[in-house]
Amino acid sequence: MKKALRTIIFVTTDADAVAAFNAYFNPNEVQISHFTSGMGAIQYVKQIGEADLLILEEHIKPLGAVQTIHYLKDNMNYSGGILFFSDSDKNEIYTDNEAFEVLKKGFEKSDLDRVLGLLSNKKKPVELNSKPYSLSYLINLSEGDDIFIKESIKIFNESVGKRILEIEELFEKEHYKEVSNLAHNIKPSFEMLENNLGSKICDELAHSQVDSSKLEQIKLLRDEYMNVQECLKQDFPELFKRV
Amino acid sequence: MQRILIIEDNPMVVRSLEFKLKKDGYDIVVAEEGRQAMKLLHEEIFDLILTDLMLPFVTGTQIIEHIKKNYPKIPVIVLSTSTQEDIITDAFKMGVDDFITKPFSPSELSLRVKRTLSKL
Incomplete structure (x- = not known):
């Protein structure tokens, strides 16, 4: 965006x-x-x-x-x-x-x-915005519904983290088509938090030939996810408390 | 209340669609993959289907084929990313009614769903 x-x-x-x-x-x-x-x-x-x-x-x-x-x-x-x-x-x-x-x-x-x-x-x-994420899309969508916004942050944290782990495993096994599919799947999640870098990497993995040369992009995607997660942890510590 | 089946495997997109469409007054049922969607279609009645194209186990294209063959009166709106132009064109050739790009604009979603349902 x-x-x-x-x-x-x-x-x-x-x-x-x-x-x-x-x-x-x-x-x-x-x-x-x-x-x-x-x-x-x-x-x-x-x-x-x-x-x-x-x-x-x-x-x-x-x-x-x-x-x-x-x-x-x-x-x-x-x-x-x-x-x-x-x-x-x-x-x-x-x-x-x-x-x-x-x-x-x-x-x-x-x-x-x-x-x-x-x-x-x-x-x-x-x-x-100097942060790696913005909530303006989610605020706009929900008209500022706090419960929905926090729920969406939790979903981002859990689902994208899980998918990136799967991407890394599939990449190691050279299952490149599945890597593309998963990148395609999580791209909207980055877009909904208005994270351009994550979205761009997902787009590239989803729509160009994935092979062993894409290792750097996958590392970069992991780093960007961690970057967003860290920032969310600081802004919403209550969502990241372990039970 | 009109019922909408959402077939989508990105949980954040699902939650957003569900939130917005429930707020618009629709009854929402979600299938996170194609086989579950086919089972739901067999067991329940829907007024509209919103489906992603890239799904696990059964692809969106296969689902559209299944719907058009077995439930031709139920309108279908495709959820896609903006970079899937060829796939979207193919979906229209298969008879889908409309498409919405992800992440969707809330007002556009409301408008397109309302417009598609009003044609029933």
Whole structure:
């Protein structure tokens, strides 16, 4: 997966708007993290950090845009840009003492140009993730469901570790076709944790001729898995406790 | 409630599909390999099948052949990696209804499943 330079959290139930956002922003190296409730945005900020822009549908349920903003600002000192997504005729919506610009529903390309302009005006781009993994895909998928995310981390740790062991054994026995098949099998697991190196090695093992010359790649795959695992252990020690 | 059979052997992908589709209101049954899938197809009724193509024991292609021969009314969506274009083309020639690349986009999954089921 290509790393986006900017991120937008888009909270809306309007699937057409999300599709339009992805079509417009992805080629501009902007990643759209979509949630259908404010809770998803809160989980994203907790786990990943602030986005360049947060766009909230005004009357989204159960946690409305205003409540979500209150939570983010009061509890998490959120300081990123915020827009309202609304069918209101107003150009600005006020909450307490703050005014927020409005992106109107049924927006046109010129409106998206304006949003892109807001991102471009920001001096500091989002810091690229220095960790060998990211949870943004899983957070996006589950709208920040903590149980699901932790369960997925456990599954990654157990299933990928087991598969890599099998790959090493099969490679020693020169069962190269099976090595390719297993690499193909675990590739999505690396992708779901947005680990590019693991995914790339799996892709190469899955789709090019595997023979004894691939030993280095297999070692590299093991190392990268260990690298991710170490980082996950530090971030989620409770998941790695032995019973 | 509409029932979906997921045939997939990557546990992380399975868990994600299961999570998202259950949230969308479907009843989900999982088979981690082809033989188990064939047994389930024989014993239970499904409205849709989501299947990987590279599976242990029985390949996805063999499963699709089996479904199209014995359960031609059940739509099939193939789960694939983006680098399997030839295999995907072959799957379409066999009569599959759609395909989704792994790791899937949650909104795309919902949309494609809904659209395929609405054709029933």
